[in-house]
Amino acid sequence: MIEDRKAELLRTLPSVDEVLRSNEIKDMLDAYPRELVVASIREALERVRNQLLADDGTAGEKTRACHIAEMAGDVLESLALRLRPNLRRVINGTGVVLHTNLGRAVLPAGAIEAVHMAASGYCNIEMNLASGKRGSRYAVVEELLRSLTGAESCLVVNNNAAAVLLALSSLARSREVIVSRGQLVEIGGSFRIPEVMAQSGAILVEVGATNKTHPDDYRRAITENTALLLHVHMSNYRIVGFTRETTVEEMVEIGREKGLPVMSDLGSGFLVDMARFGLPPEPTVQQVLAAGADVVTFSGDKLLGGPQAGIIVGRREFIDEMKKNPLTRAVRIDKMTIAALEATLREYLDPEAAVRNVPTLRMLSAEANDLMKRAGELLILLQEASREKAVITLEAGTSAVGGGAMPTAELPGGIVAINPLTISVSELASRLRKGDPAVIGRLQEDRLLIDVRTIQKGEDMILAGAIAAALDSRGDRF
Ligand SMILES: *Cc1c(COP(=O)(O)O)cnc(C)c1O
DSSP: OHHHHHHHHHHTSOOHHHHHHSHHHHTHHHHSOHHHHHHHHHHHHHHHHHHHHHOOSTTTTOOHHHHHHHHHHHHHHHHHHHHSOSSOOEEEOSOOSBOGGGTSOOOOHHHHHHHHHHHHSOOOTTBOTTTOSBOOTTHHHHHHHHHHHOOSEEEEESOHHHHHHHHHHHHHTTSEEEEEGGGOOEETTTEEHHHHHHHHTOEEEEESOSSBOOHHHHHHHOOTTEEEEEEEOOOSOOOOSSOBOOOHHHHHHHHHHHTOOEEEEEETOBSSOOGGGTOOOOOBHHHHHHTTOSEEEEESSSTTOSSSOEEEEEOHHHHHHHHHSTHHHHTOOOHHHHHHHHHHHHHTTSHHHHHHHSHHHHHHHOOHHHHHHHHHHHHHHHHHHHTTSEEEEEEEEEEOOBTTBOTTOOEEEEEEEEEESSSOHHHHHHHHHHSSSEEEOEEETTEEEEEGGGOOTTOHHHHHHHHHHHHHSOGGGO
């Protein structure tokens, strides 16, 4: 019986054309592209069909006119979803300061303004306005990088992966590059030293053991065909216990003995020493150059806190070699990156100001007391917003640096824990992810943790609103 009625109802479902001609939908065609409206109608019809098939017989009274009227709302909602940009603002409650999946560094205000300026009109990216002649797009960032790091020369490319590839391809094509077995790093997104090496045309020579590589291991591996000694920063892992790493200084000593350049892939690349904020010691770019490295590469959007970029600093003869490589043009940075990088680097001209103005540094150096205070303020807002639909508590906890940097660092901070009472915690997390802005927290058993370290200025109220909506709504809005 039910099956017969279902079959009949399915036959009476309107066609896409009929829906399109209906009064409810006709107006939408003025406001939205026809293909989008058609696709949304198909989706809505599919939903009705599936509902009918899953029905136990209680929906049998519905008429076809009623379907179309009801569907209009559905179609509008589908349209809104289709037209909504995929890239949305995310409130990062994970406490991971450099979250690669969430876009790594939050740019300094000056960099945001510069990007806006560069994107919204023309700019003098390759024109020297004083002479009216063609200029270099790299000139200003080069000048800044030279004065900040003390390097002879520099070059900026698309990201640090490109920087390493370009450097190896320019300095060691068809020749040997010596690397410690403890430093054959894999960075997320399939950057692996042995594979980058192969792609560059350089020949990888591994030396030492995973836990120990001695200076003599490098010395013994040097042949007539050696082009470079490469030191790779163990960005996202640590080897502890019975270990010995040959330092950049020691490698430089060997390099000088044998007339070979030394390159350091520093990964993150701090320009200010952050140890005074209780962060684990990390060599700064200046220190690695002072130790004698001939070429140093690092990312723009890791600890530097700027746009995605790969920065290469070092001796002029090597950088000039790279500038001649056709690959340089292929990994060129655009005007928005130049604008953001220039503004970010300018912040570092005053290192004290940089710690305040570069959000990455500000978040990393935030003090536990201040974070607990902020968490206390957020707690009150969220308790009001949750209207007893969740138990919300304050906790001390730790945050991570992220972005493949300082993997063992645990930064003490303040956390608000939400234990929802009317829905499951995974449902809460899912609703928050689908909102606009999306909210991402950390799941811990039956609680969602929001770490205030990575909540930006002005986001508290928006976060409270998002949590109120997620706890409040029936699931169908999400
Ligand atoms: C992160 C990292 C890279 C890759 O840098 P991207 O800017 O992400 O391309 C390369 N080497 C090391 C050691 C790194 O830490």
